[in-house]
Amino acid sequence: MQYFGTLETKYDEVFLTSSYLYFPKENETVTVTEIKAMIQTHKQRKNFIVGTVFFYNPYVAPVGYDSNKFLLDQEFDAYGEMVELQIENTLTVFKNAIKNCEGKLIEFKNLFNLNEKNINASTLLMKFNADLEKYNSNLNTEFERDIMYVDAQNYIPNGRFVFFAWGDKLNAKEFPYIFEYAKAIYDNSVKLGKKVAFAYKKERSLEFSVSLLQFSNPGENLKFKNSITASIKECFKKDTVEPISYE
Numbered sequence: 504m505q506y507f508g509t510l511e512t513k514y515d516e517v518f519l520t521s522s523y524l525y526f527p528k529e530n531e532t533v534t535v536t537e538i539k540a541m542i543q544t545h546k547q548r549k550n551f552i553v554g555t556v557f558f559y560n561p562y563v564a565p566v567g568y569d570s571n572k573f574l575l576d577q578e579f580d581a582y583g584e585m586v587e588l589q590i591e592n593t594l595t596v597f598k599n600a601i602k603n604c605e606g607k608l609i610e611f612k613n614l615f616n617l618n619e620k621n622i623n624a625s626t627l628l629m630k631f632n633a634d635l636e637k638y639n640s641n642l643n644t645e646f647e648r649d650i651m652y653v654d655a656q657n658y659i660p661n662g663r664f665v666f667f668a669w670g671d672k673l674n675a676k677e678f679p680y681i682f683e684y685a686k687a688i689y690d691n692s693v694k695l696g697k698k699v700a701f702a703y704k705k706e707r708s709l710e711f712s713v714s715l716l717q718f719s720n721p722g723e724n725l726k727f728k729n730s731i732t733a734s735i736k737e738c739f740k741k742d743t744v745e746p747i748s749y750e
Contacts, residue, residue, distance in 0.1 A: 504599045506588045507538045507564065508611075510574070510581075510618065511650050517574050518616040518650045521585075523552075524594060526604040535585050540595040541608060552746070553607045554698075556597055557688070559669040559723065560615040560622050563588045574618070593722035600736040609650035610661050613683060614669050616651050628678050635680035655687035664698040664744045667718035668735070675715070685716050698744050702734035705748035712746075719749070722733075 508522030523542070525533055541551040564570035564585045568577050590598065594611075594672060615622060615631060634644040638652065646652070668690065675682035692699055701718035703709060704727070712718065721731040727749060734749035 504590060505533060506563075506590045506594060507535060507585055508588050509583065510563075510565070510579075511652060512575065512582050514646055515575065519563055519613065519618045520616055520650050522561070522563070522588065522611045524590075524598065524609045524611065525623060526601070526607055526609075528605045531606075535587065538608070539585055546647075548661050551606075551608050552610050552661040553601075553604050554666065555610045555612055555660040556666045557669050558593070558611060558613045558720065560613050560647075561611075561618050562620050563591060563618060565589070571691050593608060593720060596721055596732050596735055600739045601657070602739065608731040612653060612660075614653070614681075614688075616708035617646070623672055623713075628681065632678040632680045635684045638680075638684070652684070653688060655684050657692070658688060658691060659695060661679055661747075662697075664700060665692040666738065666744060667699065667701040667716075668720040669716075670720040670723040671717040672723070673716050682716065689713075689716060700738045700744035700746050702731050702738065703746060703748055703750050709746055729750055 504523045506522065507525065509520050511520050525538060525539060527533065540547070542548050564574060565579060565581070566589055568574060568579055570589060570591065597609065630645050634646055635652070638648065639645050639656070662677065669685070673682055673685055696719050703712035703717070703719060707717070719727065719731045721728040721735070724731060730749040735746045737747040738744050
């Protein structure tokens, strides 16, 4: 597998604004130029992108760079250009789960494009929540709209399915505008007729998980990591993806 994406920087922060996992044919290695050709037009995206996976936020590094060090300190100079990225652990879960996609792409999207570990601190979430309250107005947001957030009201996912794996972090009571933002993305995917799937805790129930918008990710729930990973594999076992519970 090969992973490609575009990193951008602004105000001393790094953002992953697009990324794609490529499933190679036998003994195949592709270039950035070839990946860009696959997503250049709507027709090409429709032909090559099988589905979309939604994470909470990225934490990636380009091939040849240290993922444990801040990218701005490593003399990386290809911001705004598509580059090959390292495949980190959570991506490996989907690499192993999704079958029969040789020569195709999975697009990865994020609720927040900020490329950092552990962005779930209350101080940051308060900033995100305040930004998303202003998002559809003419007011200035702290983080640049186009590089930090998805245009939730107008977003159209690529591919035939959307797999939600943004975790169990959303809190509608404490951060209502973050919740509304995520709900718009989920609701639009359903309305557009996409096959929607996710892993959820059995005792929580399917309906309750949807109402909370809590869709488990093994990288963010270490206690149930193995169970969630197995559930994700089950989600992709049939021709049509579907939500699967874990215990």
